[in-house]
Amino acid sequence: MNSLPVRYAVVGNPISQSKSPLIHSMFAQQTGERIAYAALLATQDEFDGLVGEYFRAGGGGLNITLPFKRSAWSMCRHLSPNAARSKAVNTLYLREDELAGANTDGIGLVRDIRGNLGIDIGGRRILLLGAGGAMRGVIPALKEQAPASMTVWNRTVERAAELARDFGGDLTAAGIDDLHGKQFDLIINGTSGSLQGRLPKVDASWLAPGCCCYDMVYAEEDTVFVRWARDAGAAAAADGLGMLVEQAAESFRIWRGVTPDTEPVIRRLRN
Numbered sequence: 001m002n003s004l005p006v007r008y009a010v011v012g013n014p015i016s017q018s019k020s021p022l023i024h025s026m027f028a029q030q031t032g033e034r035i036a037y038a039a040l041l042a043t044q045d046e047f048d049g050l051v052g053e054y055f056r057a058g059g060g061g062l063n064i065t066l067p068f069k070r071s072a073w074s075m076c077r078h079l080s081p082n083a084a085r086s087k088a089v090n091t092l093y094l095r096e097d098e099l100a101g102a103n104t105d106g107i108g109l110v111r112d113i114r115g116n117l118g119i120d121i122g123g124r125r126i127l128l129l130g131a132g133g134a135m136r137g138v139i140p141a142l143k144e145q146a147p148a149s150m151t152v153w154n155r156t157v158e159r160a161a162e163l164a165r166d167f168g169g170d171l172t173a174a175g176i177d178d179l180h181g182k183q184f185d186l187i188i189n190g191t192s193g194s195l196q197g198r199l200p201k202v203d204a205s206w207l208a209p210g211c212c213c214y215d216m217v218y219a220e221e222d223t224v225f226v227r228w229a230r231d232a233g234a235a236a237a238a239d240g241l242g243m244l245v246e247q248a249a250e251s252f253r254i255w256r257g258v259t260p261d262t263e264p265v266i267r268r269l270r271n
């Protein structure tokens with residue numbers, strides 16, 4: 001008799017728009033792994049209890065999305081180096097019956113930018129727009145690529161300053177005035193405004209020749225940031241669909257020990 005599939009899920013608020021169940025079911029089909037993957041809605045008050053109950057009931061692992069990545073980090077007994085540095089967890093599992101957390105957003109972003117899009121990160125001047133949980137999660141992986149510099153701008157200035165403090169000399173916080181006359185080779189948008197069609201403060205003069213732009217947000221149509229980047233003359237402009245699939249693949253590898261092929265999944269979601 002076949003055993004039941006191992007249960008996984010993504011927890012967030014909102015959650016109905018999540019593509020993670022579809023992505024993981026495609027990974028499972030492709031690799032032959034027997035899993036069931038659901039989407040769970042939680043409030044902040046419910047979050048800790050839901051996670052505890054999920055694992056007590058035999059769940060195999062959870063993905064964590066907005067706004068719970070910091071809460072998940074604070075619950076973990078074991079943390080991957082990237083999760084520890086970024087204070088944000090998007091992948092939970094049990095290690096010797098204790099809660100363990102990893103952050104696969106940074107690996108996902110780097111694999112998409114370098115591997116799928118063929119854009120170099122090493123030696124580049126990077127401008128990061130936004131200082132939320134997603135930006136926090138990707139900074140350690142970007143740093144490992146040895147960029148020439150990393151500058152962060154955020155609408156709420158104090159949050160960018162806090163990020164720069166947390167990451168020491170690896171990151172400089174900048175206000176709009178500080179960016180005057182500066183140029184960058186890679187601009188990454190991690191603000192959630194794109195979801196509502198809102199562009200963060202951006203200026204075409206920041207694009208150095210050959211500059212590439214990347215929006216962590218993804219949508220059926222080009223995001224407002226991707227459209228702006230093309231109009232501003234970026235050499236390449238991409239949204240975050242590839243990152244979404246790549247970070248999911250790394251979670252799948254952590255849970256199942258098998259790395260799925262992301263290319264057909266990205267292609268199918270694009271279509």
Ligand code: NAP
Nearest residue numbers: 130131132133134155156191192193198200216240243244
């Ligand atoms: P978050 O913690 O809520 O942070 C949101 C960020 O967006 C903050 O920096 C916020 O600035 C900024 N922001 C929101 N509205 C803005 C506006 N109108 N103008 C300028 N800045 C604005 O969210 P998060 O977890 O970092 O996620 C950010 C985005 O990344 C989300 O849209 C999420 O879907 C996307 N994401 C994608 C992937 C992927 O795999 N592709 C993975 C993770 C996240 P303030 O600090 O001033 O509020």
